[in-house]
Amino acid sequence: MIETAEPLSWLDLAWSAALILLAGGLSVVWNLGIHRRLLIAAARATVQLLLLALVLEALFATASPWLTAAAAAVMLGFAGREIFGRQDRRLAGGWGYGVGGAAITVAASVVTLFALTTSVRPDPWYDARYAIPLLGMILGNVMTGIAVGLNTLTAACARETAAIEAQLALGATRWEALNAPIRHALRTGLIGIVNSMAAAGIVFIPGMMTGQILAGQSPEQAARYQLLILFLIAGATAIGAVMAVLLAAARLTDDRHRLRLDRLRGTK
Incomplete structure (x- = not known):
């Protein structure tokens, strides 16, 4: 034993x-x-x-669902604030906080609920002992992916203004003109979790697995739980990064297919 x-x-x-x-x-x-x-x-x-x-x-x-929901709301609010604070160039007005906050709320909430009702299945499903730590692990990683993706997109738009506007002048739609910056932003936002999954078990033992082993769990079960967490984080990061980057790209352009860098705040 x-x-x-x-x-x-x-x-x-x-x-x-x-x-x-x-x-x-x-x-x-x-x-x-x-x-x-x-x-x-x-x-x-x-x-x-x-x-x-x-x-x-x-x-x-x-074991109150309302207190669990309140704690989750506070965590999501602070996560959105952290995303906002990590931007070198921010969307002006409420969009600066709203884009990142909305993306991480949707991504983390959907994936956490998915895990609680499928793989983890606590009784009751909203049990804070499972819901809050699970949400916290997902938030920490998704927050970074969204922040990096948004920062990469706004930096690319500011840096490549002439190229983007040249494409727009030649008849490209705003999505065609921003295709390369969007793809670069998404790759950058997702590369962290991709590298973590690729190196897990060879370069390092992830924290979830280490904690479970120290708590007395068998290495096999600890590995299964770690895989579950990695897969959940990857899915949530993909959802959050795509949502945030596309919302930001839409805000940085308009229906007349013009680049609107006036909607960005200056560099910190």
Whole structure:
């Protein structure tokens, strides 16, 4: 029988935290200028994860579909804000937040509900013990894919303005003129999850599989769960990236097939 890992004490955690101090010391020695940011990030992670643990314990105890939905809504809202914050060039007005927020909400919600009602099947299906961690794993990766895809598209439109407008002047539709930037943005947004799947098991052991093995799960079952998560992330990233990039491309043009870079905010 596989024994579960021993609970971590605060002293155990302090030993690992010493590595953060080591990294900060290296930053000071080499004058990298990131030691403050590193310490602040570590402190934020500590506070955020401990608060998350308290919230999850309360959610698990109540098993309320409304509280689960509220927690999911908060997570989706912050994910949309992160996508907005990672853009060098942003769509002006509410579109700057709306495109990324809508894309990640649709993609993550659809794929999470799909997993809960097909592969995972908790009872009840909205059980926060399954729904919230599953949504969180999907969000973290989809958020990056959408942000990278949007950033690539807006950068390409700003960089290749002359080429795009030349195609439009020659009679190309806006979708024909933006075909190359759209395809490049989608490839860039999806390459992260493609590389993760290609390297999983050979270059690294993914976090889900590692956690389940440490918790006492058999390696085979841990591998199955990891594959499930990777496939869900890939599907959600594809849905989110396509939706976000196409919405942004539509916003950056108009019905008269003109490029509308005036709808972009300037570089940060």
